[in-house]
Amino acid sequence: MRLYALFGITTPETTLSFQSLSPQEQQKFASIAGNPKIPKIFIMSRVLEGFRVLGKNFLSAYKQNGSENSYFFRVEGEKVPLRGYGRVIVVSILVHDYDCVGNSGGNMGYIFRSESKYAEIVKIDPGEALSFAEDMTGVPELANPPTKREARIGTYQSPLQYSQLKPNDQKEFIQAAREILEMPDAKIIDVFQDFLGLDKRFGTILNALLRRKEELLSAFSPEVRTLIMNQIAKLKTQKAEELMTTWGKSMDPSLLVEEEPKEQIGLILQNARLEAFRFVHAGPEEPKFFQVPQKNRHFVEESRYYHRPKGVLASKAESLDAPLLAVLDLVNQT
Amino acid sequence: MKATSKNSQSVISQKKFKTTDSEVQGGSAPIRKWFLDENNTEWFGKCSMSSLASNTLLESTMNGTTSLILKNA
Numbered sequence: 030m031r032l033y034a035l036f037g038i039t040t041p042e043t044t045l046s047f048q049s050l051s052p053q054e055q056q057k058f059a060s061i062a063g064n065p066k067i068p069k070i071f072i073m074s075r076v077l078e079g080f081r082v083l084g085k086n087f088l089s090a091y092k093q094n095g096s097e098n099s100y101f102f103r104v105e106g107e108k109v110p111l112r113g114y115g116r117v118i119v120v121s122i123l124v125h126d127y128d129c130v131g132n133s134g135g136n137m138g139y140i141f142r143s144e145s146k147y148a149e150i151v152k153i154d155p156g157e158a159l160s161f162a163e164d165m166t167g168v169p170e171l172a173n174p175p176t177k178r179e180a181r182i183g184t185y186q187s188p189l190q191y192s193q194l195k196p197n198d199q200k201e202f203i204q205a206a207r208e209i210l211e212m213p214d215a216k217i218i219d220v221f222q223d224f225l226g227l228d229k230r231f232g233t234i235l236n237a238l239l240r241r242k243e244e245l246l247s248a249f250s251p252e253v254r255t256l257i258m259n260q261i262a263k264l265k266t267q268k269a270e271e272l273m274t275t276w277g278k279s280m281d282p283s284l285l286v287e288e289e290p291k292e293q294i295g296l297i298l299q300n301a302r303l304e305a306f307r308f309v310h311a312g313p314e315e316p317k318f319f320q321v322p323q324k325n326r327h328f329v330e331e332s333r334y335y336h337r338p339k340g341v342l343a344s345k346a347e348s349l350d351a352p353l354l355a356v357l358d359l360v361n362q363t
Numbered sequence: 364m365k366a367t368s369k370n371s372q373s374v375i376s377q378k379k380f381k382t383t384d385s386e387v388q389g390g391s392a393p394i395r396k397w398f399l400d401e402n403n404t405e406w407f408g409k410c411s412m413s414s415l416a417s418n419t420l421l422e423s424t425m426n427g428t429t430s431l432i433l434k435n436a
Binding site: 044045047048054058061062064067069070071072073074075076154156 | 418
């Protein structure tokens with residue numbers, strides 16, 4: 030649940046609590062529970078006011094919801110768009126939650142945001158998430174490698190392909206994928222910190238999750254790269270528009286060679302990381318791109334740059350004193 | 364499986380919950396109940412099959428720290 034929250038999805042407050050079984054429960058589960066008198070761990074979720082589950086009709090209705098850009102609910106007599114579905118779907122692929130919506134639409138719901146007029150996705154009960162702690166070869170129908178570009182939404186449901194998402198949900202999906210790319214591994218490790226000492230399987234899960242993150246980003250690298258390049262282009266346009274206001278006016282030339290903004294550098298680094306993940310996880314049949322630096326005709330080499338003043342000064346050697354000549358020699362050596 | 368950790372206390376809630384009689388609909392966990400905490404805030408609690416099958420204990424150790432002992436039934 031903390032992982033869903035880490036990537037910006039609304040989740041209820043969740044905690045663990047030891048609860049004793051009632052006499053009826055002790056009797057009912059006597060054959061399962063080793064010692065029914067010992068309190069058992071319960072997962073407790075705080076109830077969110079106004080929360081409604083997506084419901085059993087959601088999955089079929091979503092696919093039939095016409096050609097609209099978003100899925101719409103009718104809430105309090107109003108038709109409101111569902112937001113957050115694309116985001117929650119990409120995170121469900123990341124954490125291998127193969128029952129993320131649930132067969133009856135009971136593992137996910139929404140809250141109506143009346144002030145902004147939309148229904149916001151709320152994820153509850155990620156009981157099947159992080160299921161890669163154990164060997165899944167016995168249930169291949171539930172295994173979901175990110176290369177399939179689909180989400181397992183219920184144990185008896187056909188998978189939801191990325192291409193079946195509504196256009197706005199696809200945008201959310203790719204935006205969230207870019208945020209997953211941006212998220213340092215340290216923050217994911219931090220989520221596991223309390224548990225790593227309890228059971229070595231948590232370490233297994235963490236390592237598999239970090240690898241899965243790279244595989245997911247590799248699988249969706251074309252879309253994420255397009256988003257990054259569009260954002261870089263937008264920043265460049267903004268900069269150009271700022272400079273346009275100075276046309277015809279005298280200006281400080283250093284503004285033209287100003288360093289790229291931090292945001293743009295961050296995007297370039299993200300793109301490089303994305304390509305690295307794709308390089309590592311892409312199949313052998315996929316092309317690999319190598320970046321080769323091109324010679325810049327306008328680049329002035331250091332030695333030529335420093336030789337030029339020396340040439341000028343040497344012609345006036347008679348007027349130069351010894352210390353200056355020593356400095357020029359030092360410059361040429363470096 | 365047996366594991367101990369001084370951190371386990373932080374993942375176990377210190378809240379006192381009491382069950383309510385409200386009926387729970389849907390869901391696949393073997394035990395599903397509604398609870399109220401000390402502030403009468405409503406919570407939904409569920410116990411999975413694997414949790415039922417394990418004997419999990421909170422033990423106070425000699426130095427006073429609390430450890431979580433996991434033992435499969």
